[in-house]
Amino acid sequence: MCRLNPKVDFAFKKLFGSEENKDILIAFINSIIDENEQIKDIILKNPYNIADYRNGKMTILDIKAVDDKEVWYDIEMQISQQDFFDKRALYYWSKVYSSQIESGEYYEKLRKTISINILDFNYLKDKEFHNKFKIYNTRTLKEFSNIFEMHFIELNKFNKEYKELKTSLDRWIAFLSRAYELDKDSIPSELSEDEKVKKAIEKLDIMYLSKEEREVYENDLRALMDYKAQIKTAERNGIKEGEKNKEILVVKNLVDMGMDDDFIAKASGLDKYEIEEIKKLIDK
Known part of the structure; x- marks a missing residue:
């Protein structure tokens, strides 16, 4: 492969x-x-x-x-x-x-x-x-x-x-x-x-990847896998209140995992402003 x-x-x-x-x-x-x-x-x-x-x-x-x-x-x-x-x-x-x-x-x-x-x-x-x-x-x-x-x-x-x-x-x-x-x-x-x-x-x-490129690629791949895993978790937990609830849950779980905003942006597809707004909701 x-x-x-x-x-x-x-x-x-x-x-x-x-x-x-x-x-x-x-x-x-x-x-x-x-x-x-x-x-x-x-x-x-x-x-x-x-x-x-x-x-x-x-x-x-x-x-x-x-x-x-x-x-x-x-x-x-x-x-x-x-x-x-x-x-x-x-x-x-x-x-x-x-x-x-x-x-x-x-x-x-x-x-x-x-x-x-x-x-x-x-x-x-x-x-x-x-x-x-x-x-x-x-x-x-x-x-x-x-x-x-x-x-x-x-x-x-x-x-x-x-x-x-x-x-x-x-x-x-x-x-x-x-x-x-x-x-x-x-x-x-x-x-x-x-x-x-x-x-x-x-x-x-x-395709050859340098050490730095390999790190970037693996971070992006991990972000993709984490995002899909979080979506499945949200679905299993019976989130029925729309996509915004899924986004909140994804961001919350990634914040709890200690991920920074750059990683969360890659994993969720949200921009940093949206992430900050969701984090404000989480902190309330």
Whole structure:
């Protein structure tokens, strides 16, 4: 099996957001966007760098990039379930969109911005694992502007067997969902027929982590495992009063375990302001 879990945001960022793996990122993006918009090259705006993570410059492990047609991308792997994720996604889309110009510059410089949100939990009501959103006139259904595009890929809704994989996106999602059962020396033929998916499996299987990187990865993995364990505990304890009670219980248990706010933020998906507000409730 692959030694690293690509759903852990740190591993995802290193695999897809490194300069030496740009061809993998390009192939992944091309599996998501329309056939008539396929890209050939890309410039990473925030390439993976452990020093940035160490210095606190990489608190959100998303991938920002611009393709050869000047289309901007913001790609994020989100493993911790969050309320109001649609608002969060729109907020980060707007940050990438608005960052393209400085105050006083012409709006015509603004380019199409595509947000790709990969979720390890169910959020949308739609049963399909991949949903794309654009801006349309509700009466005519004609597109108002092509400058906005947002994708949600919900991994838990993907349930195809290897023999059922038909598209490049199918193969990429199978890889992300089942890396734990893949080995570079025995890749299923349905995946190995795609050279870039095959390369991603091989890269992940042999990816070297320094001592510092290993510590970050294991902390992120532990945060994921603790978060899921706390959610199960909350469910077993019969919490019936909504998601806020789950969040309170998760934060309380992690505080009781002596975890700091940075760790709690990773484990819960909450920001530090939300954590502080919950801690105030706990102290009452």
